[in-house]
Each structure stands twice: as C-alpha cells, then as structure tokens.
Amino acid sequence: MKExxxxxxxxxxxxxxxxxxxxxxxxxxxxxxxxxxxxWILIISILEVLLWTGFSMIFSADDYLKKxxxxxxxxxxxxxxxxxxxxxxxxxxxxxxxxxxxxxxxATKQLMKDILKTRKMVQYYVWYNLxxxxxxxxxxxxxxxxxxxxxxxxxxxxxxDPKIMAITIGILAIVTIVLFGLFWLFYRLLYGILLRxxxxxxxxxxxIDL
Amino acid sequence: MSENLEHSFVTQLKENQxxxxxxxxxxxxxEDSHKDLFQEVTIQLWKAFPKFRGDSKFSTWAYxxxxxxxxxxxxxxxxxxxxxxxxxxxxxxxxxxYNYEEEEQIKLMYKAVYQLNDIEKALVFMYLEDKDYREIAxxxxxxxxxxxxxxxxxxGKLKKILNP
Numbered sequence: 001m002k003e004x005x006x007x008x009x010x011x012x013x014x015x016x017x018x019x020x021x022x023x024x025x026x027x028x029x030x031x032x033x034x035x036x037x038x039x040w041i042l043i044i045s046i047l048e049v050l051l052w053t054g055f056s057m058i059f060s061a062d063d064y065l066k067k068x069x070x071x072x073x074x075x076x077x078x079x080x081x082x083x084x085x086x087x088x089x090x091x092x093x094x095x096x097x098x099x100x101x102x103x104x105x106x107a108t109k110q111l112m113k114d115i116l117k118t119r120k121m122v123q124y125y126v127w128y129n130l131x132x133x134x135x136x137x138x139x140x141x142x143x144x145x146x147x148x149x150x151x152x153x154x155x156x157x158x159x160x161d162p163k164i165m166a167i168t169i170g171i172l173a174i175v176t177i178v179l180f181g182l183f184w185l186f187y188r189l190l191y192g193i194l195l196r197x198x199x200x201x202x203x204x205x206x207x208i209d210l
Numbered sequence: 211m212s213e214n215l216e217h218s219f220v221t222q223l224k225e226n227q228x229x230x231x232x233x234x235x236x237x238x239x240x241e242d243s244h245k246d247l248f249q250e251v252t253i254q255l256w257k258a259f260p261k262f263r264g265d266s267k268f269s270t271w272a273y274x275x276x277x278x279x280x281x282x283x284x285x286x287x288x289x290x291x292x293x294x295x296x297x298x299x300x301x302x303x304x305x306x307x308y309n310y311e312e313e314e315q316i317k318l319m320y321k322a323v324y325q326l327n328d329i330e331k332a333l334v335f336m337y338l339e340d341k342d343y344r345e346i347a348x349x350x351x352x353x354x355x356x357x358x359x360x361x362x363x364x365x366g367k368l369k370k371i372l373n374p
Contacts, residue, residue, distance in 0.1 A: 021248065023224050029252040038283060
C-alpha cells in the first residue's frame with residue numbers, strides 16, 4: 001500500500017518533534033497515583049468484599065437462635081455460618097491471586113483475560129452473597145413462622161387465612177425481586193461504563209484469533 | 211538501592227520517551243489526554259520496572275507496557291470524539307522541501323488511521339515502527355499468521371476510508 005509506506009516514512013522521520021518531558025517531570029510522575037482500570041476494579045472489589053462480608057455478619061442469627069432454643073436448627077444454622085466464612089476466605093484468596101497475576105508486561109490479550117477473570121471472580125462473590133441473603137431471608141421467614149414462639153398469633157393467622165398467607169409471601173417475593181433488580185442495575189451502570197472499552201477490545205482480539 | 215533504581219528508570223525513560231509520545235499521539239485526541247496517558251504509561255512502566263531484567267532492550271519492553279496501557283489499562287477521563295484533530299498534530303507533517311500532494315496524502319492517512327479501532331491502531335503502530343509480525347503477534351497475544359491476515363485487512367480498510 002503506497003500511502004501506508006508514505007505514512008511510515010513520515011512517521012519515522014518525525015520522532016524528534018515531541019515536546020520532551022524532563023527528568024524532574026518523570027520523577028514527579030512516578031510518585032503520582034495510577035488511575036488505571038485495574039486500580040478502579042481493585043478499589044470497587046475491595047469495597048464489595050467488605051460490604052458483603054459485613055452484611056453476612058449482620059445477618060448472623062445467634063441471638064435469635066438462643067430465643068428459639070431448637071438444637072437441630074441451631075446446628076444447621078451454625079453449619080451454614082461456618083460454611084459461609086470458609087467460602088468468603090476462599091473467594092478472597094482467589095481474588096487476591098487473580099489480582100497479582102495482572103501484569104502490564106503480559107501480552108495484550110492475556111492481560112485483558114486476567115482483568116476480566118478477576119472481575120468475574122468478584123462478581124461471583126457478590127452473586128454468592130446475594131444468593132445467601134435471599135436464602136437467609138427465606139430461612140429466616142420460615143423460622144420466624146414455624147419456630148419462634150413470639151409469632152404464634154401470626155402463624156395461626158397465616159395457616160387459617162389464605163389471604164394473609166398470600167400477602168406475606170408476596171412481601172417476601174417483592175423484597176427479593178427489588179434486591180435483585182437494584183443489583184442488576186448497579187452492575188449494569190458501574191461495570192458497563194468501566195469495562196465497555198475493555199470488552200470491545202477483547203472481543204476484537206478474539207475475533208482476530210479465530 | 212531504590213534511589214538507584216529510580217535514577218536508572220528515569221534516565222532510560224527520558225531517552226526512550228518518544229515511544230510513549232508516539233502511542234499517545236495515536237490514542238488520544240487532545241494535548242491534555244496526551245499528557246494524561248503519558249503519565250499513566252510512566253506509572254505503569256515504573257510499577258513493572260522491578261521485573262524488567264535487561265535481557266531485552268528497554269525500548270522493546272516499553273512498547274509492550276505502553277501499548278497495554280493505552281489499549282487496556284488507561285481510563286479516559288473525558289468523553290471525546292477520536293476523530294477530532296488537534297493542532298499539535300500538524301507539526302508532525304512539516305518538512306523543508308515538502309511536496310504538497312504527498313503532504314495531503316499523509317494528512318489523509320493520519321485521519322484514516324484515527325478512524326481505526328484500538329486494536330487495529332496497535333497493529334498499525336507496530337507496523338509503522340517496523341516491527342516484524344512475530345513481535346506484533348507476541349505483543350498482542352495472537353498468532354503470527356492471524357496478525358498478518360489482520361494487517362492485510364486493515365490495509366484494505368484504510369484504502370476504503372481513503373477512497374469511499
């Protein structure tokens with residue numbers, strides 16, 4: 001292509017035309033903070049992990065169980081609590097491992113893959129927590145209705161009045177749907193904007209390599 | 211020790227800064243963004259510098275980090291349209307004994323290259339820098355054959371942009 005060769009000649013001829021950055025300026029730059037996408041993902045991810053770990057601790061049912069005093073139930077819930085902590089630790093470990101794997105020296109495609117993988121790992125973590133909270137809500141609801149001596153009046157009402165039963169189930173369903181909807185929106189907005197360019201470029205590279 | 215490292219880095223970067231400038235020229239459309247990207251590339255290079263072992267040239271290594279930053283890591287702060295030409299670009303195209311027709315063609319070519327996507331720009335950049343297909347493929351993480359095929363397609367695309 002003739003025009004491209006012409007451009008190449010011009011390109012290589014004009015290397016001295018840039019305004020040169022001095023050593024002092026470079027010194028200043030390396031002490032500044034990066035604003036790379038990886039850093040943003042890291043910050044947001046840490047916030048997510050903290051938020052969800054916090055939530056799962058708040059949702060702990062210890063006091064509640066004491067009141068109900070049912071051994072089988074206590075055991076089941078304790079089991080789930082410890083399982084939950086184990087899962088959190090595993091996730092944080094995986095997330096950290098993925099994060100340190102990200103390197104600007106890697107081939108472009110690999111770099112993108114690693115970033116997307118890290119992102120996905122945190123996303124799994126969030127979905128896991130969201131699932132656990134929905135599960136917890138349903139469990140809590142069942143326990144409240146069937147085991148808690150304080151709700152005996154409500155239990156009787158629900159059992160005998162299909163209308164009240166429908167309303168209580170409806171409320172739970174709405175809470176669940178709203179929770180999911182908010183999350184879906186949040187992720188669309190936050191990561192849609194953050195990762196749009198990366199996704200597009202990754203797709204392009206994958207297309208080339210088919 | 212860390213001061214030595216810093217000094218060695220700053221000296222080498224200063225000598226090789228045109229690589230980064232060229233990538234900034236290709237991936238940004240105003241002087242502010244140019245400076246912004248230059249700074250981010252510098253930070254990324256510095257962060258990766260302890261892993262730089264000197265078995266490859268500083269420049270070869272810098273190509274990769276700079277391109278990765280421009281394509282993948284860098285977050286544009288402002289929304290901008292990439293086809294806007296800025297005055298800073300004009301001075302790349304001046305020459306003492308210039309041929310008017312040639313100059314026009316080069317200008318059009320620059321404009322055409324700006325219309326390519328990020329990945330295509332990377333290929334064109336390395337092509338203009340006289341890199342062989344092995345290095346282009348390695349940098350992007352695709353196969354050599356595919357890099358060659360893609361480059362031919364880009365040439366076709368550029369032709370189409372020039373003669374719609």
